[in-house]
Amino acid sequence: MELDDIDTVGVVGAGTMGAGIAQVAAVAGYDVVMQDIERQFVDAGFDRIEESLDRKVASGDLTGDETAAARDRIEGTTTRGDLAPCDLVIEAVVEEMDVKQSVFEDLADVVDEGTVLATNTSTLSITTIASVIDRPERVLGLHFMNPVPVMKGVELVVGEKTSEETVALGHAFAEELGKETWEADDKPGFVTNRILMPWINEGVRAYDEGVAEKADIDRGMTLGTNVPMGPLELADHIGLDVVLDASETLHRELGDRYTPAYLLKRKVDAGDLGKKTGKGFYEYD
Structure with missing residues (x-):
């Protein structure tokens, strides 16, 4: 399959x-089927x-007509079978191996043999996810960054x-979506989270230990290393539960x-997960 063969994209x-x-x-012009349970x-x-589209209009990145056209291209469904016409399907469910494998088993029964199946996993093995279907050469990781x-x-x-094709x-x-890519082998955490999670955890430890x-x-980290967010603020934006899950996966593997830092676990146990709950290391309106 080549890029020109993709007309409809599925998102699980x-x-x-x-x-x-x-x-x-x-926004890039693809028809989209977005499915959830x-x-x-x-x-x-x-x-x-x-x-998000309203913010794009307000910032001048998109026009009203462009956002209206993008909305019209997205179909929402709760039926997995509605993904059948898709040429590429991207799974973006919870970071649990058994859940992802179940999704891939379902997709293999629904889509055509030539359909490419991608996972947005941030830490889990692509090879293990693909092992439950008959055509693992059509499976890859497409790990998008948030937001x-x-x-x-x-x-x-x-x-x-995974095949070269x-x-x-x-x-x-x-x-084609306007992104830039880098390539990683199927090893725990890949490039980003293998390096990012210990950085965040060390920031949490430094705070917990009174540094x-x-x-x-x-x-100190934003001014000292020119990153846009420090480790604690970034953890809040990612979600402390997501950071903890990724850290625990890497701990098991590596x-x-x-x-994981003790204070990170305590925050998650308390239900303070960051921006999405209104409170993490910081408080949010």
């Missing part, structure tokens, strides 16, 4: 990442897309059986150097 999962992927694909999740996904409509990067992850298509598709106030830790 209408959460923050799935809705963002659906939006950028629709309950209608309320699909509707929430459309709300996220609407708010998808804003961030320019897409991490392309190559599984043990599928890799080339992944790069071309992401670039500096949280604002000074973040200020050992003690990836041990």
Whole structure:
């Protein structure tokens, strides 16, 4: 399959990442089928897309006509079978291997043999996800960064059986969405989270151990290394539960150097997950 063969893109999962992927694909001119298990999740996904597109209009990045056309290109559904016409399907569900494998088993029964199946996983093995279907050469990782409509990067992850044709298509598709890509082997955490998670955890430990106030830790890292956010603020934006899940996965795979910080666990246990709950290391309106 080549890029010109892709007309319709499927997205499984209408959460923050799935809705963002659906939006950028629709803005790029693709018809999109966004599927989730309950209608309320699909509707929430459309709300996220609407708010994001409105911000694009306000900033001058898109016109009203362009956003209206993008909305019209997205179909929402709770039925997995509605993904059958898709030429490329991107899974963006929770970071649990059994859930992702179940999705891929369903997709293999629904879509054509030539359809490329991608996962937006940030830490889990592409090879293991693909092992439950008969054509693992058509499976790759397309790890979009959050928030998808804003961030320019897409991490392309190559599984043990991923074909060169599928890799080339992944790069071309992401670039068609206006993204820039880099390639990683199928090793825990790939490039981004393998390096990012210990950085965040060390920031949490520094705060917990009284090295500096949280604002000074973040200020020190933004001014000292020219990153846009410090570790604590970034953790809040990602979601502390997501950071903890990724850290625990890396800890299992790579050992003690990836041990999650104690305060991170305590925050998640308390339900303070960051910006999405209104409170993490900082408070949000």
